[in-house]
Amino acid sequence: MLTLKNFINGEFYDAEDYLESENPSTGKIWAQVPNSNEREVNEAVNSAKNAFHKWSNISAQERSRYLMKIAELLEKRLEEFAIAESTDQGKPVSLARAVDIPRAVYNFRFFASVILHNLEDSVFQEEFGTLNYTQSCPVGVAGLISPWNLPLYLLTWKIAPAIAAGCTVVCKPSEMTSVTAFMLCEVLKQAELPDGVVNIVFGTGNRTGNAIVKHRDVPLISFTGSTVTASRIREGSTDLCKKFSFELGGKNAAIVFKDANLENCFPVIMKSSYANQGEICLCTSRIYVQEEIFEQFISKYIELARNIKVGDPEDPNTNMGALISRQHYNKVKSYIDLSKKIGGKILCGDGVDELKLPENCKDGYFILPTAITNVADDSPLMQEEIFGPVTCIVPFKTEEEVIKRANNSDYGLCASIWSENVGTIHRVAKALNVGTVWANCWLIRNLNMPFGGMKESGTGREGAKQSLDFFTEKKTICVKIK
Ligand code: NAD
Numbered sequence: 264m265l266t267l268k269n270f271i272n273g274e275f276y277d278a279e280d281y282l283e284s285e286n287p288s289t290g291k292i293w294a295q296v297p298n299s300n301e302r303e304v305n306e307a308v309n310s311a312k313n314a315f316h317k318w319s320n321i322s323a324q325e326r327s328r329y330l331m332k333i334a335e336l337l338e339k340r341l342e343e344f345a346i347a348e349s350t351d352q353g354k355p356v357s358l359a360r361a362v363d364i365p366r367a368v369y370n371f372r373f374f375a376s377v378i379l380h381n382l383e384d385s386v387f388q389e390e391f392g393t394l395n396y397t398q399s400c401p402v403g404v405a406g407l408i409s410p411w412n413l414p415l416y417l418l419t420w421k422i423a424p425a426i427a428a429g430c431t432v433v434c435k436p437s438e439m440t441s442v443t444a445f446m447l448c449e450v451l452k453q454a455e456l457p458d459g460v461v462n463i464v465f466g467t468g469n470r471t472g473n474a475i476v477k478h479r480d481v482p483l484i485s486f487t488g489s490t491v492t493a494s495r496i497r498e499g500s501t502d503l504c505k506k507f508s509f510e511l512g513g514k515n516a517a518i519v520f521k522d523a524n525l526e527n528c529f530p531v532i533m534k535s536s537y538a539n540q541g542e543i544c545l546c547t548s549r550i551y552v553q554e555e556i557f558e559q560f561i562s563k564y565i566e567l568a569r570n571i572k573v574g575d576p577e578d579p580n581t582n583m584g585a586l587i588s589r590q591h592y593n594k595v596k597s598y599i600d601l602s603k604k605i606g607g608k609i610l611c612g613d614g615v616d617e618l619k620l621p622e623n624c625k626d627g628y629f630i631l632p633t634a635i636t637n638v639a640d641d642s643p644l645m646q647e648e649i650f651g652p653v654t655c656i657v658p659f660k661t662e663e664e665v666i667k668r669a670n671n672s673d674y675g676l677c678a679s680i681w682s683e684n685v686g687t688i689h690r691v692a693k694a695l696n697v698g699t700v701w702a703n704c705w706l707i708r709n710l711n712m713p714f715g716g717m718k719e720s721g722t723g724r725e726g727a728k729q730s731l732d733f734f735t736e737k738k739t740i741c742v743k744i745k
Contacts, residue, residue, distance in 0.1 A: 264292070264293065264294065264295060265293065265294040265295070265442060265445075266281070266294070266295040267294060267295065267296050267297060267441055267442065267445040267465055268297065268445070269297050269299055269303055269307070269462075269463065269464045269465060270445070270448035270451075270461070270462060270463040270464075271303075271306050271307045271310050271462050271464070272306075272310035272313075272314075272458045272459045272462065273452060273456075273457075273458030273459065274458075275448070276303075276306075277297075278297030278298065278299055278303060278465070278466075279300060279302075279303070280297070280298040280299075280300065281295045281296065281297060281298060282295070282296045282297075282298045282438055282466070282467065283295060283296070284296045284351070284438070284439060284440075284441065284442070285439075285588065286350050286351070286353075287352070287353035287584075287585040287586060287587050287588060287627060287628050288350075288353050288575060288576050288584060288585040288623075288624050288627040288628075288629075289623060289624065289626055289627055290589070290626035290627055290628070291626070293350060293351075294351070294441070294442055296438055296441045296465050296466070297464070297465040297466055298438070298465070298466040298467055298470060298471065299464040299465060299466040299470070299471040299474075300466075300470065300471075300474070301474045303464055303471075304433070304464055304471060304474035304475055304478065305474075305478070307433045307462035307463075307464045308404055308433055308462075308475075308478050308480050308481060309480075310458070310459040310462050311404040311431040311432060311433050311459055311460075311462050312403075312404055312431070312480050313459055314431045314457060314458060314459025314460050315401075315403060315404060315430070315431045317457065318426070318429060318431050318457060318459075318460050319400075319401045319429035319430070319431075320429075323378045323379055323427075324379065326378060326426065326427055326429065327375040327376070327378050327379055327427070328375075329426075329454060329455075329456050330371045330372070330374055330375035330378075330423060330426070330427055331371070331372065331375045332454040332455075333371045333450060333451060333454045333456065334368045334369075334371035334372045334375065336450045336453050336454055337364075337367060337368050337371070337447070337450050338365075338368045340446070340450070341360070341364050341365070341368070342360065343446070344359075344364045344367075344415065344443055344446060345359040345360040345363070345364045346359075346577075347442045347443050347446060348363050348364065348414060348415060348440075348442075348443050349576045349577065349584070350442075350576070350577075351414065351439075351440045351441075351442045351443065352411060352412070352414060352439075352440045352584075352587060353540065353576055353584045353585035353586060353587055353627070353628070354539050354540070354542075354576060354584050355576045355578075355581045355582065355583065355584045356576055356577050356579070357579055357581070358538070358539060358584075362416070363413060363414075363415060363416045364415065364416075364443075366416045366420075367415040367416050367418075367419040367443075369710075370416070370419040370420050370422075370423040371419065371423045373423070373710050373727070374423040374424045374427040374727075374730075374731075375423075375427065377424075377427065377727045377731065378427040378428070378731070389744075392743060392744060392745030393741050393742060393743050393744060393745075394741075394742045394744050395739060395740070395741045395742075396739075396740055397737045397738060397739050397740070398737070398738045398740065399428070399731070399735040399736075399737060399738075400429075400735055400736050400737075400738050401428050401429030401430045401734060401735055402430060402482055402483050402506065402734060402735060402736055403430065403431075403480075403481075403482045403483070404430065404431055404432070404433060404480055404481050404482070405421075405425045405430045405431070405432045405433075405481070405483050405484070405485060405734060406432075406433055406434075406435075406475040406476060406478070406481040406483070406484045406485070407421040407422060407425065407432050407433070407434040407435070407484075407485050408434075408435050408468075408472050408475065408476070408484065408485070408486045408487070408488065409421065409434070409435075409436050409437060409487050409488070410437050410487055410488045410489075411436075411437035411439040411440040411587050412539065412542040412543060412544070412587070412650075413539070413543065414436055414437065414440035414441075414443055414444065415443040415444065415447065417487050418434060418436050418444055418447075419447070420725065421434070421485045421487070422434060422461060424725075424730035424731055424733075424734055425485070425730075425734045426456075426460055426461060427731070428730075428731050428734035428735050429734075429735070430483075430734045431459060431460050431461070431462075432460070432461050432462065433462045433463075433464060433475055433478075433481065434461065434462070434463045434464070435463070435464055435465065435466065435468075435471050435472050435475055436463070436465065438465065438466060438467045438468070438471075439587055439588060440587075441465045444463055444465075445463070445465070447463070448461075448463055468488075468492060473499070476496050476499070476500065477499065477500070477501065479502065481505075482502075482504070482505060482506060483505065483506035483507070483508075483733070483734070484496070484505060484506070484507050484508070485507075485508045485733065485734075486507065486508065486509050486510070487509075487510040487511075488510075488511065489511065489512050489648075490511040490512045490648075490674075490719045490720070493509045493511050493721075497509075506733070507722070507723070508721075508722070508723035508725070508733050509721040509722050509723060510544070510714075510715060510716065510720075510721045510723075510725065511544075511674075511676075511716055511719060511720050511721040512544060512648040512650070512674060512676070512719070512720060513544050513545060513546075513548075513648060513674050513675075513676030513677060513716065513720050514548055514549065514645075514646065514647070514648050514672050514673075514674040514676075515535075515545060515546065515547050515548060515549070515674075515676055515677050515678055515679075515697075516547070516549045516550070516551060516669040516672075516678045516679075516695075517532055517535065517547040517549070517550045517551070517678070517679045517680075517681065517705075518551045518659075518665050518669060518678065518679070518680050518681065518691065519532070519550065519551065519552045519553065519556070519560060519681040520553050520662075520680075520681060520682035520684070520687060521553040521555040521556045522682055522683045522684055522687075523556075523681035523682055523683065523703075524681075524683055524703070525556070525559075525560070525563070527703060528681045528703070529563060529564070529567060531679075531704060531705050532547065532550070532564075532679075532681070532705070533564075533567050533568065533571070534705065534706075535547040535679065535705040535706065536548075536550075536568075536632065536634075536652070536654045537568070537571055537582075537583055537632045537652050538706075540583050540584060540585070540586055540630070540651060540652050541649070541650065541651045541652040541653065541654075542586065542587065542650055542651065543706075544650075544676060544720075545676065545677050545699075545705075545706055546650075547654060547679065547705070548648070548649060548653070548654055548655065549645055549654070549655050549657070549669070550564075550654055550655070550656040550657070551657055551658075551659045551665050551668065551669060552656060552657070552658055552659070553658070553659060553660070553665075554658040554659065554660055557658040560656070561610055561634070561636065561656055564610070564611075564634060564656065565610050565611040565634065568610075568611045568612060568631075568632040568633075568634055569611055569616065569632075571583055571632045573618065573620075573629055573630075573631055573632070574619075574620055574621055574624055574629070575620075575621050575623060575624050578621075583632065583652065584629075585624070585627040585628045585629050586628040586629070586630060586651055587628070588628065589628060591628070591650070591651070592628035592630065594649075594651075595630055595649055595650070595651030595652075595653060596613070596630065598643065598644055598647075598649045598651075598653055599612075599613050599614055599630075599633060599635070599653060601643060601644065602635045602638060602644055605638070605639075605642055605644075606637055607635045607636070607637050607638045607642075607644065607655075608635065608636050608637040609633065609634075609635050610634040610635065610636055610656070611631075611632070611633065611634050612630070612631040612632050612633025612634060612652070612653075613630050613631050613633045613653075614633075616631055618630075618631050630651060630652055630653075631652070632652045633652055633653045633654070634653075634654050634655075634656055635653065635654070635655050635656070636655070636656050636657060638655045638657065640657075640668055640671055641671075645657075646672065646673070648674065662687065662690070662691065665691075666691060666694045666695065669695060670694070670695060670696050672718075673718055673719045674716070674718060674719050674720045675696045675697045675698060675716055675717030675718035675719070675720045676697060676698055676699070676716040676717075676720035676721070677697050677698060677699040677700065677701065677716075678695045678697045678699075678700050678701070679700070679701040679702070679704070679705050680692060680700065680701070680702045680703070681702075681703060682702075682703075688702040688703075696717050696718065697716070697717055697720075698713075698714065698715045698716045698717050698720065698721070698724075699714065710726060710727060711726060711727045711728075712726055713725070713726040713728075713729045714726050714729075715729075
């Protein structure tokens with residue numbers, strides 16, 4: 264059994280209280296995680312505060328070198344991190360090895376490079392006998408709070424830009440998936456990152472997260488998680504001047520027009536439905552298919568969904584692993600049960616197909632890739648974020664109609680359009696109220712591009728320039744020269 268420790272001012276500390284963390288594919292406890300209290304958070308914030316002056320005043324080149332070193336050391340332990348991430352979260356180890364951990368490495372490399380080119384510090388203007396210029400100043404101690412679905416990938420997507428910009432940080436990963444963040448602390452130590460630049464405290468949202476968010480010496484919070492938690496954080500914020508970035512939930516639509524190239528569409532749309540057990544904020548959960556190809560579409564979709572191998576995340580042939588927890592499993596199941604009560608038709612997956620699991624996974628939280636049709640646009644299945652391997656597939660007639668229906672959502676994170684007509688793509692992309700539109704593809708991310716949600720999917724944007732903007736403030740300096 265692993266016992267994690269808090270990482271404060273470059274040292275590891277036992278916590279006063281501990282929580283248990285499960286391996287979701289076996290249902291067995293595999294790690295003890297600190298449940299840090301206000302005092303422990305306070306220590307982490309003080310450590311970040313003390314480190315801030317020195318860290319924010321070293322050159323961007325020097326900060327960049329530290330980030331490169333962290334990337335190099337993390338990459339050397341890629342396999343070990345991939346196994347830990349898969350055990351902790353339930354995702355197939357093949358996915359952690361190919362996507363999660365390489366992306367965490369890349370997050371450090373990317374911002375190591377961006378910081379050398381992207382801080383626009385030299386806007387000079389001579390006017391009224393003065394010389395004016397701006398400086399990008401790191402804001403201070405940043406609170407970074409991340410979810411359980413892409414644990415290290417998303418945490419490092421915050422740590423890397425924050426420290427590249429010159430902030431020091433106090434981080435809290437999800438209490439359900441804390442192990443790779445703990446392992447990252449060892450890497451930070453090995454990279455000789457100055458003490459106090461990155462502090463990681465573990466614990467629940469209500470206790471540890473809340474203490475970070477409310478702390479008076481933490482002037483900015485970068486949060487990725489659910490919309491419900493974000494609104495709780497905002498409501499509870501007593502400090503009017505705190506800066507927030509919120510990356511939240513989604514109820515993402517895919518729109519498949521009758522002229523789509525289905526051969527190209529299917530492998531991608533299956534991934535967008537079921538990758539990481541559907542536990543990615545960008546996963547597709549509503550699929551609108553033009554009525555002329557609806558029957559053809561669903562029969563191929565069912566065939567492909569049934570070919571997805573669900574089971575032991577450690578098995579290299581597994582395509583889909585376990586859901587994060589018993590509680591989340593019950594939530595996803597409740598939507599499938601509800602569909603039966605409201606006249607939905609389950610096309611494949613839970614409730615109609617048999618789930619065969621290896622002996623070691625019998626107590627894990629597995630659900631088959633499930634697709635449902637005959638559901639009304641205003642039903643909870645089409646409106647609420649299920650965050651699991653469940654899609655709803657419904658027909659549509661016209662472009663105008665499908666735009667309205669796709670936009671009929673409180674969320675606005677992303678969408679995908681499938682068509683061979685360039686005009687259709689541009690018209691529909693413009694009309695959709697979402698932060699990202701993919702056309703004939705999904706999840707291809709150029710990290711220079713802004714990323715974030717509209718409506719209840721978030722506020723603020725992340726990306727090369729956008730993340731650095733968030734962690735800095737512009738200062739104007741005006742000097743009389745005549
Ligand atoms: P969550 O909101 O329950 O928790 C997210 C983090 O916030 C966790 O670390 C949690 O401990 C912490 N937290 C909870 N209550 C808190 C409080 N009162 N104060 C401070 N911190 C608190 O979300 P989750 O279940 O871990 O993650 C799933 C959600 O995240 C989904 O809605 C998903 O769509 C969303 N998500 C969004 C993106 C994006 O980029 N838009 C990416 C990944 C996940």
